[in-house]
Every structure is written in C-alpha cells, then in structure tokens.
Amino acid sequence: MTDDYEHYEAVVVGAGPGGAAAAATLANNGVETLVLERGVEAGSKNVSGGLIYAEQSAPYTIDGLFPNFREEATERPADEYYLHNVAGNKVKTVDMTDLHHTDTEWCDSVLRRRMDGWLEDRVHEMTRETGGGLLTEVRVNGLLREGGEIVGVTCDELDPIKADVIVAADGVNSELARDAGLMDWDEPDEWFQGVKAIVDMPEGAIEERFDIREDEGEAHLFSGDLFEGVRGGGLLYTNEDTLSIGTVFHLDSLVAEQAEPHELLDALLTHPLLAQWLGDDYEEIEYGAKLVPDSKKVAHPSPHEGRLMLVGDAAGQMQAQGPIIKGMNHAVTAGALAAEAFAQAQARGDESTAGELYEQKLRTEGVMDKLRPPQYELASVVGENERVTELGERVVNSPLGRAGLKVAEKTGVLERGFNSPFVMSIMPDTKLPYVTIPTALGEALGDRVTDENTIQPPDLADRIGDLTYDVGDPHIELVDNSFAASGDAVSACPVSATDFGGGCYRDEKVKTNGSEEHLVSLDTQPCVECGTCAIVADTDWDHPAGGKGVEFKQG
Amino acid sequence: MPDIDPTDHEIADLGPKIKDVEDVQELEEMLALEKGGEDRVPVKTLIEDRIEKLSGEEETVDPSEVDLADQTVADIANLVREVDDGDVLRDMLEREKDGKDRKSAKEQIESRIDSVEGSDEDESEDLEYVPPEEKHPDLDHPTADKQWVHAIEDGVYEDMWVYCETQQGDLINVSKEMLGKARGLMDEYNEEYDADEQVIAVLIGDSVEELAEVCIAYGADVVVYLEDDRLSRFRHKSYTEIFCDMARGAGHPYGRADRPEEDWRDYDEPRYTVFPATNNGRDLSALVQGELDSGLASDCSDLFIESAMISNPAKTGRPGEKKEFDRILHMKRPDFSGFEYSTILCIDKPFREFHPQGASVIPGSFDLPDPDPEREGEIVEHEMPLDDEWFRVEVTDFDQLDSGVDLSGNDVVVALGRGIGDDPTEGIELGLDLVDQFEDADLGLSRGVITASYQFAGHVEQYVGMDRQIGESGQVVEPDVYIAAGISGAVQHKVGMDESDTIIAINTDPEADIVDFSDYFIEGDLFDVLPELTESLEKGELDVKALADGGNTTDD
Incomplete structure (x- = not known):
C-alpha cells in the first residue's frame, strides 16, 4: 500500500526563518504546502547570536514577507556597532557602525523562541489556506525514495509523506542534506561554534547602562587576548529586557586548544569591560549553543538534488566573515528564492527544473557572492599560508608594527580598514586578525578599564540544570568510544567539560584485566543538539524525536 | 469537592485525567485545591488550559442565527x-x-x-439478503476452518465479559483495572437502559478458583472459571476454545452440541468483551473475536457506552439513510503514535451481527479500583471436555523476564554516583554491603553511573541498569533515609530524591551541590566511608534510624 502515502505539492522541513520564508512564498504562490517542525514550537530548537538583517540588495526580506515582523517579533534595533580590541585590561574600541550599516535596510536583535514562534503562527495561517499547514513535534528523519529518486520525506511520528518539492530548512545539522549526500560533517575548520547566555536586566537598566532610549539598541563585539588564543570573538546585543552575550569560535581552534566553550564565555562575562553593563547582580536566564557553518568554505554552490532544495544553515548559507555575522537574512532570501523557483518551474510545467532555477537565482541575486566572496578564495591562498601568518604576527608585534598601528589610527586608516567590506571579506582564518592584531591594537592604543567586574556566572551543572528537557531515547550513538577518536568532544562540547561528570561526554579511565583504557562515555540527557560532537567525535548523530530533547525558551 | 484532587496525583497522571473532565466548575475547584496545596505551575497550567478549552467551546456559533x-x-x-x-x-x-x-x-x-x-425513496422496501458467496461468485470465500461467516439469527446478547489474566497465581493489575471500569460502565448502562446486565469475569488457568473472590471484590457479578493443570501457562489454542465455549450459550448454532443450559444466563453471546492488551491478552482477544465472527478494537485507552447516529450505507442498508444504533461500546484508541485518537465502533449490519463488541485495553488506562471485600457475586465452574489436540504445543521451559526494580517503597535507599569511578565494581559491592544492613533497603544509581563506560565484574553487573536510576528520567523516591555516595547532586538527580526524610551525603568535595540539600554531610571518599558505615551498623554502634529521627530536630 506504499502508494497511499499522503501527498502535498510542497513539504518544508523546519520552521526557522528559512523554512518560514519558503513556506510563506510557496503559499503566496498558491502551492499546497505542509511545514514540519520537530520542536514543541518553532524556535524551541533554535539559538542564534541574535541579529537579523534586512539587506538593501536582497530580493526578499523577512519583514517584506511577514508584515509587522519588526514591531511584533524582534527585540531592539542594533543602531550602533562597536568592536572592542582587548589586551588584558586595555581596550581599544573601534566604531564599526558604518560597516554595519553598509547595504543594511535595518538590523534588529531577536530571541528565537519569540521570533520563530511568531513566524509559526503566520506560516500556519498562510499554508492552511493552501490546503496544508504546519505541524510541530514531527521529526523528519530522512528522504523517501522511489527507484532511487527523491519523492518525499520519512518521519519518526508520521507515515512517509510525498511531495513535488522538498525544502530542507532543517538547520545546521540537516539530516536531509546528509541523506542526499550534499553535506558532510567531517572537517572542524569548516565550522564555528557559538555559545550564548541570555542575561536578565532589571527594568530600565538597559536604557541607563547603555545610555539609549527604549526603542534603541546596540551591538558590541569583542576580540583580542580574552580567549586563551582561541580564534574567535565575543558579542553582546541588547534585547528588550535582556542581553544576549555570546562567544563564537572556529571549531578547529577550539579543538586544538582543548578549550572549554563555557569557560571562554565566562572569560568574556567576567571581563572588567562588561562590568558597566552587567552591574552587580547577574542573573542568567538561559545557556545555549549552536554550530555555525562557515559559508566561505561550505556554502553549497548547487544546493539541490532532484526534488530536494536546501536553504539556510542546511546549505551552509551562514556568512561569518570577521565581525560580520549574517545567517538568518540569507536563509530568508534562499528560502523565498527556492519557493519562487518551484512556483516558476511549476508554472512552466516542468517541476524538475526547480532546483536548477534555484541555484541560478542564488547566483544572479548575488547571494552566492556574499556567502563565498570570490576575493576571499584568492586571498586565502596567501592569507592562510602558515609562513605568511607567522610573518604577519612578527610584523604586528614588532616595534615597527606597533608604530604602524599608531600611524594607522592617526590617519584614520584603521577605522576605514575595519569599516571596509572588502577588507573584512578577505580576512584570513588565522590567529592574525582574530587574536594577534586586536591584542596588539588593545596594547598599543587601548585605554585601561578600571571597573571591577564582580559577577559570578553559574557553573556548567547549573546551566544544564536550568534548561528544559524532555528526555527521549538517546539520539546520538558513540561509534568509537576511545579517547583518541572521540575525546575532543569532552572539552569542545558546550555542555561537557574535563572532570565534570554531569555533561554529555565524560572521559573515563577503565581498568580491564589489569590494563587501563582511556574511554569516553556519552549521556545525551544534557544535550543541546548543537552538533559539535558530530564533527569532533566519532558518532552516529541524529536529532531526537519530535518534541523530545532540549527546549529553549529564549533561543 | 471535585472527583479528582490534583494534589493527590503526579503531573504525568493528571494530564489524561483532566482531559476527561467536562465541568468548568469542577475544574475551578481543582485549580483552587492545587493553589492551596502543592501549587505546581505545570498543574495549574494544565487545568487552566482545560478551562479555557471548555469555555472556548461554549462560544460556538448558533447555526440558525449566524451570518x-x-x-x-x-x-x-x-x-x-x-x-x-x-x-x-x-x-x-x-x-x-x-x-x-x-x-x-x-x-x-x-x-x-x-x-x-434521508432521500425520498420508499422506505418500506425490504432489503434482500444475498449471501456474499452468491453476490461475488468470482471470489474464493472459504477460510481455513469455516466455510463462511453467518450471523446467528435473532441472537440475544447480554453482559460485559472481562478476561482476567493472571501471572504467577495473581490477577495482574490491568485485570483489576478492567473490572473496575466494567463495573462503572455496566452500572451506568443498567440505569440508562433500565436493564440488569452484569459484569462477568473469566478466569482460565491452573489454580484460579481462589482468585474468583478477588474478581468479585473488584466488581464482577459472576466469575466463570476453568482449572486444569495443563493450563498453567497461556496457550492460545486451548484458551481460545475454552473462552469461546464459555461465551456461547446453550443451543448456539456454532457452539458445542451438548453444552448444557445454565441458570445464571439466558443469552447466546456476550454483548461486550474486554481483554487486556498484554502479550497474551492481545493473542487471545484476536482469536476469540475471530472465532465469534466479530471485530476487535485493539489497544484501547478508553471505553464508553452510548448510542451512535450512523449514515454508512453498509450499516444502515440504505444509502442516504441515517439510523441510530444504541448500546454501542465506543472504543477509543491512540493513532499516529498517539497524535490522534480514533473511536472504533463495532456495529451490526443487515443480515450480519457483530457481537460481542470487543476491545483490548492498554494496561494503566483505567484507575486501579479499591477492592470491596464485602461485595457478593456468583462463582461458576465451567465444565467442558478438553481436547488433547489443544495441548499439542508443550511448554518445556520458560524464563521470567526481569520486571525491573521498584525503589520507591524502601525505608532506606543507598545511591551511588560517579564517585565509584576509580573502582566501579568495588563501589557497587560496598553499596550492596551497606544495603544489607537494613531490613528494607535497596540500591539506587545516578544517571552518570548507568551511562558511563565503566566495566563491572559479572557478579555486580546485574545491579547496574536503567531500572535503578534515580532522578528526572528515572525513579522518584522518598525513603526515610537516602544515602548518596559520590553523587554531586545535579538538579536532575535532586528531583528524584529531595523529598526523602533524611538525606546523608558522602562526597570528597565539600562544595558539591548535594551538600546544600543534605541533612548530614560526610566529607570523604566513599571507598573509606561506606565500609566504616557498614561496620558500625554491623556492630550496632550506629543507629541510622535514630539519626534520621534526630535529623528533624538538629538540622545539619
């Protein structure tokens, strides 16, 4: 009776901004659309740094697709944008507002549970009009194939569903992208890992401490010697009555330094520079983590296969170049373009051309160039060469280099450089721009921060304890439990730590017949589903069943 | 006073219960009780949601007025x-x-x-019966042992029959749950239809007569039992034959020819049958309902009896006509992995009866009723020849599956955490030694131990499993004394034990979270402390019970 499977014209997997944009555009084109979301509500599985952009050059923006988006689903506008270069207690702050506003129609801070939950209601209404709708707590676990061709999706909770088009907006750990063989999770240097704390602010504190009005907001970035030499940086965004404070690192660097992500976050939280904003009473509402694809390396140039199209994180469409972090806007554009492509292909009577059309649109609308800047590919050949890096480090740290920095500042070259989209887009993925230069800047030009930061962030056990879980069956299987194969996860996993028994990954010395083995064990109960261990450990990684696993209330 | 006092229940139990409450007033009372009692936020939300849903329903539009x-x-x-x-x-x-x-x-x-x-066609026109084998001559009708299915003509059906499964000489809980539910259903039925139909308990097995009184105490009016040595274990052929022989009355066209009349009954077949949806119950229910030419709604989670308005022409006989069928057992069962519920109805159609209306019931769906030892009922031994053919399958060996460990009833629970990591086997041994010092104690484990890669020697391996886990995803215990050795006290563990009367923590780390919610804290390595505790108890130097009693007055 396999022919009796339910059929929809379109199935969209995942109700984040990419899935929502795809579903809305499909619905606007009268395509019968079913949206499947594995969380208890859209947004309950999502964490992001917290800024969503609407670009002037983009063919679609989220508020264009969803009227009143800014009024009802976002926190505050990010009007001002600063980069703090930290060296010990010295900080050189560079105003990046110009770069931030380049090609930016608007940019707001968001919390994903609220934002995606709001989108969910709209998407459900819109898709219901087409004969479809949005279902939560349904986990799509793979592709349905007939004679080798993709014809639909399979789910944990429902019978397989057939569709003429499948939009995989199932996030950074996309099971559909892997099933189709379009993405893999092998190389740590293709990924970033972000962790974030949502910090409660007393009423009026944001306005007072940032000196802004209720309808204004700020974004701050941090780089330099804060993070034990791990490549990456920190961020702070103002929400309505909370702060999003997070850190984002290159995953390969985290692994190489055996760094603990939650400790790096604490290093930022407890830096004297943050005292002015955090005050004395620190109340952390939620701890979260997320893996971020590096679009320069993994944005799929041809993100489709048969009836399947990938959008957003699932296709690696996450632009993170230096201080610019743009993901959700590209997901929105890609989702809408995928939908538009299908609607056009359908109108032309040949749905099989939809994928090709989508790929074309990503190129002609300029999305691909933003995700994989051609100038980066050229520059990285030189910039990421070890000897060049070494040379660069020596020059920057030499007296001559320091003098150069001072000259650069005086002549305005410094701010211009940081505010140049071109310079930022060719930044190499080495320590040089993330650690060495910012540290040197802080040392050479920085002002000493005299505030005392007295806050005490919660320990990891309490952070895990405060999250909400509905624990189902273990969804990750440790394929090789030797420390050699999977030990990196003990430190790199944001909810595990060396010598901490309450996390996902614990290293254990096990004595058997007189010999001792160094093993890791895994308990998926505290898992935040970020996907780090899928890359750094030898696992068989799946998402939990619909409605199971972690539930973010903020995101 | 509402039927359900929320403060008596766990959150998980309340969900399904509250769904069935239809009275807003009652819900308001429950909400007040919860607020005055445990005041749990999720419980309040649950009740408030239900109130909102019910109040919402009342705002439905009036079809005769609406624009x-x-x-x-x-x-x-x-x-x-x-x-x-x-x-x-x-x-x-x-x-x-x-x-x-x-x-x-x-x-x-x-x-x-x-x-x-209904359509305007002539309603007086009689339906003509065409046997299926005439109507569809091209089909190959015969089944293995029956040529074809016929209705019994003018059949008489009464009573609700409950198959009471036993294990190791006792009724299993679902048997009692079904008896309680059947009692309630038939009491309502008798009132609604001014009838006097009964709940019949069926016992088949080795020595089951002694359980007849128990069945009556749980709600049966009549207990029909049959005992035979060969029936000590469930075998589907013999059990099916016996059940069907019991169910079919004297003179039943497909029954045993020499089946005598019985004083207590005067009908052809049961009106309703209910089986447990256990392994054996599912097996038996399908075979019995098949043999009786009826249907089965398997794995039901709720039952109720009411009339049903049906327009399906297969049932009414005439397209477009609606017909009301009364006394229909509505059998509710979860579908799509519990996303939706279907209600299954087993309804006669022209020239074909579907009785008994049968269901199997998921264990735990209904409350375990309180037995009433004063209840009176009739006990009937069913006599029939047992064919040797039915026992061709011989049970030569069997094994009892480990039913898991219930830690909740113990006076003392000794729980071990990852502090045993240096030598997990010895850790378990030391824990068990301490357990042995108490009359009513058992061993619990933190989740961290169970999910670890520890290697345990064979003799303690049996103690390490999910069934001993204490905490959010394991068991919740409230013993008089909880001894937590080498457990840091993460919040997920805490929720499984912090209602214990006296908590004694043993840990090398005086900063461990568990110290904050323990009555006594012993700083030290469990490998040193546990043997000392055991020794003092052995010698009678230490009285933990007294410690526990004293713990209330001298806090910390």
Whole structure:
C-alpha cells in the first residue's frame, strides 16, 4: 500500500526563518504546502547570536514577507556597532557602525523562541489556506525514495509523506542534506561554534547602562587576548529586557586548544569591560549553543538534488566573515528564492527544473557572492599560508608594527580598514586578525578599564540544570568510544567539560584485566543538539524525536 | 469537592485525567485545591488550559442565527455537522443563496439535509439478503476452518465479559483495572437502559478458583472459571476454545452440541468483551473475536457506552439513510503514535451481527479500583471436555523476564554516583554491603553511573541498569533515609530524591551541590566511608534510624 502515502505539492522541513520564508512564498504562490517542525514550537530548537538583517540588495526580506515582523517579533534595533580590541585590561574600541550599516535596510536583535514562534503562527495561517499547514513535534528523519529518486520525506511520528518539492530548512545539522549526500560533517575548520547566555536586566537598566532610549539598541563585539588564543570573538546585543552575550569560535581552534566553550564565555562575562553593563547582580536566564557553518568554505554552490532544495544553515548559507555575522537574512532570501523557483518551474510545467532555477537565482541575486566572496578564495591562498601568518604576527608585534598601528589610527586608516567590506571579506582564518592584531591594537592604543567586574556566572551543572528537557531515547550513538577518536568532544562540547561528570561526554579511565583504557562515555540527557560532537567525535548523530530533547525558551 | 484532587496525583497522571473532565466548575475547584496545596505551575497550567478549552467551546456559533457570509466554506461544513434539524438547514441554505451564494457552501448544506432526512425513496422496501458467496461468485470465500461467516439469527446478547489474566497465581493489575471500569460502565448502562446486565469475569488457568473472590471484590457479578493443570501457562489454542465455549450459550448454532443450559444466563453471546492488551491478552482477544465472527478494537485507552447516529450505507442498508444504533461500546484508541485518537465502533449490519463488541485495553488506562471485600457475586465452574489436540504445543521451559526494580517503597535507599569511578565494581559491592544492613533497603544509581563506560565484574553487573536510576528520567523516591555516595547532586538527580526524610551525603568535595540539600554531610571518599558505615551498623554502634529521627530536630 506504499502508494497511499499522503501527498502535498510542497513539504518544508523546519520552521526557522528559512523554512518560514519558503513556506510563506510557496503559499503566496498558491502551492499546497505542509511545514514540519520537530520542536514543541518553532524556535524551541533554535539559538542564534541574535541579529537579523534586512539587506538593501536582497530580493526578499523577512519583514517584506511577514508584515509587522519588526514591531511584533524582534527585540531592539542594533543602531550602533562597536568592536572592542582587548589586551588584558586595555581596550581599544573601534566604531564599526558604518560597516554595519553598509547595504543594511535595518538590523534588529531577536530571541528565537519569540521570533520563530511568531513566524509559526503566520506560516500556519498562510499554508492552511493552501490546503496544508504546519505541524510541530514531527521529526523528519530522512528522504523517501522511489527507484532511487527523491519523492518525499520519512518521519519518526508520521507515515512517509510525498511531495513535488522538498525544502530542507532543517538547520545546521540537516539530516536531509546528509541523506542526499550534499553535506558532510567531517572537517572542524569548516565550522564555528557559538555559545550564548541570555542575561536578565532589571527594568530600565538597559536604557541607563547603555545610555539609549527604549526603542534603541546596540551591538558590541569583542576580540583580542580574552580567549586563551582561541580564534574567535565575543558579542553582546541588547534585547528588550535582556542581553544576549555570546562567544563564537572556529571549531578547529577550539579543538586544538582543548578549550572549554563555557569557560571562554565566562572569560568574556567576567571581563572588567562588561562590568558597566552587567552591574552587580547577574542573573542568567538561559545557556545555549549552536554550530555555525562557515559559508566561505561550505556554502553549497548547487544546493539541490532532484526534488530536494536546501536553504539556510542546511546549505551552509551562514556568512561569518570577521565581525560580520549574517545567517538568518540569507536563509530568508534562499528560502523565498527556492519557493519562487518551484512556483516558476511549476508554472512552466516542468517541476524538475526547480532546483536548477534555484541555484541560478542564488547566483544572479548575488547571494552566492556574499556567502563565498570570490576575493576571499584568492586571498586565502596567501592569507592562510602558515609562513605568511607567522610573518604577519612578527610584523604586528614588532616595534615597527606597533608604530604602524599608531600611524594607522592617526590617519584614520584603521577605522576605514575595519569599516571596509572588502577588507573584512578577505580576512584570513588565522590567529592574525582574530587574536594577534586586536591584542596588539588593545596594547598599543587601548585605554585601561578600571571597573571591577564582580559577577559570578553559574557553573556548567547549573546551566544544564536550568534548561528544559524532555528526555527521549538517546539520539546520538558513540561509534568509537576511545579517547583518541572521540575525546575532543569532552572539552569542545558546550555542555561537557574535563572532570565534570554531569555533561554529555565524560572521559573515563577503565581498568580491564589489569590494563587501563582511556574511554569516553556519552549521556545525551544534557544535550543541546548543537552538533559539535558530530564533527569532533566519532558518532552516529541524529536529532531526537519530535518534541523530545532540549527546549529553549529564549533561543 | 471535585472527583479528582490534583494534589493527590503526579503531573504525568493528571494530564489524561483532566482531559476527561467536562465541568468548568469542577475544574475551578481543582485549580483552587492545587493553589492551596502543592501549587505546581505545570498543574495549574494544565487545568487552566482545560478551562479555557471548555469555555472556548461554549462560544460556538448558533447555526440558525449566524451570518454565513462571515464563515468560510470549511466553517460551514463544520457547522452543519452539528445540525440535525432539516428546517434549520433549509433556512441556512436560503440565507446562503441570498448572501454569498457559494456553490461549495450550498453543497455542504444540501448534503447535510440529505443525510439527516434521508432521500425520498420508499422506505418500506425490504432489503434482500444475498449471501456474499452468491453476490461475488468470482471470489474464493472459504477460510481455513469455516466455510463462511453467518450471523446467528435473532441472537440475544447480554453482559460485559472481562478476561482476567493472571501471572504467577495473581490477577495482574490491568485485570483489576478492567473490572473496575466494567463495573462503572455496566452500572451506568443498567440505569440508562433500565436493564440488569452484569459484569462477568473469566478466569482460565491452573489454580484460579481462589482468585474468583478477588474478581468479585473488584466488581464482577459472576466469575466463570476453568482449572486444569495443563493450563498453567497461556496457550492460545486451548484458551481460545475454552473462552469461546464459555461465551456461547446453550443451543448456539456454532457452539458445542451438548453444552448444557445454565441458570445464571439466558443469552447466546456476550454483548461486550474486554481483554487486556498484554502479550497474551492481545493473542487471545484476536482469536476469540475471530472465532465469534466479530471485530476487535485493539489497544484501547478508553471505553464508553452510548448510542451512535450512523449514515454508512453498509450499516444502515440504505444509502442516504441515517439510523441510530444504541448500546454501542465506543472504543477509543491512540493513532499516529498517539497524535490522534480514533473511536472504533463495532456495529451490526443487515443480515450480519457483530457481537460481542470487543476491545483490548492498554494496561494503566483505567484507575486501579479499591477492592470491596464485602461485595457478593456468583462463582461458576465451567465444565467442558478438553481436547488433547489443544495441548499439542508443550511448554518445556520458560524464563521470567526481569520486571525491573521498584525503589520507591524502601525505608532506606543507598545511591551511588560517579564517585565509584576509580573502582566501579568495588563501589557497587560496598553499596550492596551497606544495603544489607537494613531490613528494607535497596540500591539506587545516578544517571552518570548507568551511562558511563565503566566495566563491572559479572557478579555486580546485574545491579547496574536503567531500572535503578534515580532522578528526572528515572525513579522518584522518598525513603526515610537516602544515602548518596559520590553523587554531586545535579538538579536532575535532586528531583528524584529531595523529598526523602533524611538525606546523608558522602562526597570528597565539600562544595558539591548535594551538600546544600543534605541533612548530614560526610566529607570523604566513599571507598573509606561506606565500609566504616557498614561496620558500625554491623556492630550496632550506629543507629541510622535514630539519626534520621534526630535529623528533624538538629538540622545539619
């Protein structure tokens, strides 16, 4: 009776901004659309740094697709944008507002549970009009194939569903992208890992401490010697009555330094520079983590296969170049373009051309160039060469280099450089721009921060304890439990730590017949589903069943 | 006072219960009780949601008044489904014609008029019975042991029969749950239909007579039992034959020819049958219902009896005609992995009866009733020849599956955490030694131990499993004394034990979270402390019970 499977014209997997944009555009084109979301509500599985952009050059923006988006689903506008270069207690702050506003129609801070939950209601209404709708707590676990061709999706909770088009907006750990063989999770240097704390602010504190009005907001970035030499940086965004404070690192660097992500976050939280904003009473509402694809390396140039199209994180469409972090806007554009492509292909009577059309649109609308800047590919050949890096480090740290920095500042070259989209887009993925230069800047030009930061962030056990879980069956299987194969996860996993028994990954010395083995064990109960261990450990990684696993209330 | 006092229940149990409460007033009372009692936020939310849902339902629109132009076609389709009055429907049709005049909307209303009033065809026309084998000569009808299915003519059906499964000489809980439910259903039934039908308990097995009184205490009016040495274990052939012989009355066309009349009954077959949805119960229910030429709703989670308005021509005999069937057992069962519920009805059709209306019931769906030892009932031993053929399958060996460990009833629980990591086997041994010092104690484990890669020696391995886990995803215990050795006290563990009267923590780390919610804290390595505790208890130097009692007055 396999022919009796339910059929929809379109199935969209995942109700984040990419899935929502795809579903809305499909619905606007009268395509019968079913949206499947594995969380208890859209947004309950999502964490992001917290800024969503609407670009002037983009063919679609989220508020264009969803009227009143800014009024009802976002926190505050990010009007001002600063980069703090930290060296010990010295900080050189560079105003990046110009770069931030380049090609930016608007940019707001968001919390994903609220934002995606709001989108969910709209998407459900819109898709219901087409004969479809949005279902939560349904986990799509793979592709349905007939004679080798993709014809639909399979789910944990429902019978397989057939569709003429499948939009995989199932996030950074996309099971559909892997099933189709379009993405893999092998190389740590293709990924970033972000962790974030949502910090409660007393009423009026944001306005007072940032000196802004209720309808204004700020974004701050941090780089330099804060993070034990791990490549990456920190961020702070103002929400309505909370702060999003997070850190984002290159995953390969985290692994190489055996760094603990939650400790790096604490290093930022407890830096004297943050005292002015955090005050004395620190109340952390939620701890979260997320893996971020590096679009320069993994944005799929041809993100489709048969009836399947990938959008957003699932296709690696996450632009993170230096201080610019743009993901959700590209997901929105890609989702809408995928939908538009299908609607056009359908109108032309040949749905099989939809994928090709989508790929074309990503190129002609300029999305691909933003995700994989051609100038980066050229520059990285030189910039990421070890000897060049070494040379660069020596020059920057030499007296001559320091003098150069001072000259650069005086002549305005410094701010211009940081505010140049071109310079930022060719930044190499080495320590040089993330650690060495910012540290040197802080040392050479920085002002000493005299505030005392007295806050005490919660320990990891309490952070895990405060999250909400509905624990189902273990969804990750440790394929090789030797420390050699999977030990990196003990430190790199944001909810595990060396010598901490309450996390996902614990290293254990096990004595058997007189010999001792160094093993890791895994308990998926505290898992935040970020996907780090899928890359750094030898696992068989799946998402939990619909409605199971972690539930973010903020995101 | 509402039927359900929320403060008596766990959150997980309340969900399904609250769903069945229809009275807003009662819900308000429950909410007040919860607020005055444990005041749990999720419980309050649960009750408030239900209140909101019920209050929402009352705001439904009145079909005779509503402005149809405001309603979508789908709304109208839903609306007319509730209307049984043809005049109201015709009025709606006129209003739609005067208003938006949507074709699809008119069709919805018209088709509803047809289904409530029936088509105008001559109703006196008698249906003609064509046996299926004549109607479909091209089909190969015979089944293995029956040529074809016939209704018994003018069958008489009464009573609700409950198959009471036993294990190791006791009724299993679901048998008692079903008896309690059957009692309630038949009491209501007798009142509703002014009848006097009974709950019949069926016991089949080795020495089951002694359980007959228990069945009566749980709600049976009559217990029919059959004992035989060969029936000590469930075997489907013999059990099916016996159940069906019991169920079919004297003179049943397909029954045993020499089956005698019985004083206590005067009917052909049971009206309803209920089986447990256990491994054996599922097996038996399918075979029995098949042999009795009826249907089965398997794995049900709720049962109720009421009439049903049916328009399916296969049941009514005439397309377009509606017919009310009364005394229908509504059998509710989860579908789509519990996303939706279907209600299964087993209804006669022309020339073909479907009795007994049978269901198997998921264990735990109904409350375990309180037994009433004063209840009186009749106990009937069923006599019949047992064919040796039915026992061709011989059970030569069997094994009892480990049913898991219930830690909740112990006076003392000794729980071990990852502090045993240096030598997990010895850690378990030391824990068990301490357990042995108490009359009523058992061993618990933190989740961290169970999910670890520790290697345990064979003799302690059996103690390490999910069934001993304490905490959010394991068991919740409240013993008089909880001894936590090498457990840091993460919040997920805490929720499983912090209601214990006296908590004694043993840990090398004086900063461990567990210290904050322990009555006594012993700083030290469990490998040193546990043996010392055991030794002092052995020598009678330490009285933990006294410690526990004292713990209330000298806090910390």
